[in-house]
Amino acid sequence: MTTVRIAFDKELVLSGHFLLKHLEKPELQRLAASARLAYFRPGAVIFQKGDPGDSMMAVIRGRVKICSHSTDGKELVLNIINKGGLFGEIALLDGEPRTADAVALEETDLLVLDRSKFVPLLNERPAVALQLITVLCKRLRQTSEHLEDTLFLEASSRFARALMRLADVFGKPTPGGLKLDIKLSQQQLGCLVGVSRESINKLLGEWQRNGVIAMESGRITLLDRDALEEIAEANG
Structure with missing residues (x-):
């Protein structure tokens, strides 16, 4: 200090x-x-x-x-x-x-x-x-x-819920979607959700391909919150 x-x-x-x-x-x-x-x-x-x-x-x-x-x-x-x-x-x-x-x-x-x-x-x-x-x-x-x-959710649902919680606090509206005004590494995101960095990397790649999120300079933008909510509730 x-x-x-x-x-x-x-x-x-x-x-x-x-x-x-x-x-x-x-x-x-x-x-x-x-x-x-x-x-x-x-x-x-x-x-x-x-x-x-x-x-x-x-x-x-x-x-x-x-x-x-x-x-x-x-x-x-x-x-x-x-x-x-x-x-x-x-x-x-x-x-x-x-x-x-x-x-x-x-x-x-x-x-x-x-x-x-x-x-x-x-x-x-x-x-x-x-x-x-x-x-x-x-x-x-x-x-x-x-x-x-x-205890009860699969990794994908846990991560989707974590992103929505982050968006509630750090989300900044942009023309393309809700951008998270916080830069977290994949390792840090994994620690937030309780899964491996490799699992986070796989989910981020899948969601980018499906148009759910976008990534730029390590920051995440939520493009389709409805789709993310469906993932969050898939086994909730």
């Missing part, structure tokens, strides 16, 4: 975040005084599973991968946090060690909120606590869906 390279007004950043935008100015000033700005290069580890859970992070710029690894080194990508998103909230609330790894996918600036300063705010402002509970519920739903997909 290094000092953030771009100048940010911490109070302004906090006031614009969905979780904190309803706070009064004195509360924002108090949080801003204790918040830290941090910069991570692409591929840098922000924290690892088992590290002390003493803070929560908000992404100001960049993207963060939340992942877990098996004892033999296999990686499973649990989530990708975009600009404006939060992560580290579970450990922040219960004070237990981190439950997964967090890695910067690109140049990333974070706002770090320490547990000792943030938890008292939750006692004072129930509305903030309710917003955070909403974030946790969304995470739980995503985890449940991910587990069900892994």
